[in-house]
Amino acid sequence: MEDPKASPHATTIPPIGRRLVIVAIGVVFAVHTFLVTLWVMPQNPYWDAVGRENLSEYINNDVFPFEQSWSVFAPIPRRGGENVKVRAYYGTPGEDDTRVTNWFDITADEDQRIKYLVNPSRFHSATRRLGGNINSTVGQFNEQQRLVIGGILLTSPRSELEKLLLRYNTKGLAGRSAIKQYLDNDEMLTRYGTMYANARWGKGVTAVEFQVGHRSVPNFSKRHEINFLDVPFTYYRVGIRKAMPGNADAQAAFDGYVRKAPAPKSEKGGE
Structure with missing residues (x-):
């Protein structure tokens, strides 16, 4: 075979x-x-x-x-974290009968709410985006301009803020561009903060005030020595701004999302 x-x-x-x-x-x-x-x-x-x-x-x-550093995989990686605190005024700031809330860290609260969420809503990143936009422009301002944005803007039109920032501009066209970007974000932050404050502390907010913070990621060589979460924030003060309420639908969205807080106590000038 x-x-x-x-x-x-x-x-x-x-x-x-x-x-x-x-x-x-x-x-x-x-x-x-x-x-x-x-x-x-x-x-x-x-x-x-x-x-x-x-x-x-x-x-x-x-x-x-x-x-290898993460920059190998992300050519422009995020090198820091943003943070936004807000407090609200009920009445005219500075007067005896004006109620002022405590400072509330919106970003820290959002971080806790999304801690175990795999796919959180974009709503959670709103303050981080606004804070990043504010920091990117304020970082280009000189000391005099930073004092201007930390001032009070209640009875004067927003154009007055622009005039003051332009008056102290020392960077030509680049400085004017930074001012325009800042003004747009200042308005968005004020509107966002007003609706957030109305939802958290109750309707009737007349003015809001902000602290916008930034902290940098430690150098790659220090990654085992310094924890990013232990790096302190450096804050810019965005002064008292007249409240800018949103429309009914927008406010309703905030009302259904924001955690309520006890009514603020009466105190002159806040903290």
């Missing part, structure tokens, strides 16, 4: 030497993947068992270091 012909699709078994090389490569790759994964994880028992110094020597070796 003749031997059957070998199938043209049969796979030739590689020699033992080649198989050993493939297995060795697979083992090296698996160990490398495990060590890199362990390095980027928070401290845990496996991390301690291997040892921080051993991991550091492997990852940051002099021949071919494996660790």
Whole structure:
């Protein structure tokens, strides 16, 4: 009986030497993947068992270091965090019968509300976007201009704020562009803060005031020494602004979302 012909699709078994090389490569790759994964994880028992110094020597070796900054993957990564605080006035600021709320950290409250949400609403990022826009322009202002934005704007038209900022502009066209951007965001922040305050402390807000903060991400080389959440905020003061209520539909959206607070106590001038 003749031997059957070998199938043209049969796979030739590689020699033992080649198989050993493939297995060795697979083992090296698996160990490398495990060590890199362990390095980027928070401290845990496996991390301690291997040892921080051993991991550091492997990852940051002099021949071919494996660790890379996030800037490799994100050409323009976020390098900081924004924060917005607000307080509201009921009555005329400075008068004895005016009620003033305590400062309320909107951004910190939002952070707590989205802590375990996989896909939070864009509403949660509103103050962070507004704070970032304010900080990006105020950072270009000189000291005199920063004093201007920290002032009171109640009875004067908003055009007066623009005139003062332009008067102290020292950066030509670039400075004028920054002023225009700031004024747009100042108005949006005032309108947002008014509706937020009405929803939180009750209708009748006559003026709002803000603190807009920024903190920078620690240098990459300090990532194991400084926790970003421990970096203090640097605040810019956005002074008292006349309330800018929204329409009924917009206010209703805030009313259904914002957490209510006890009615503010009477105190002259606030905190």
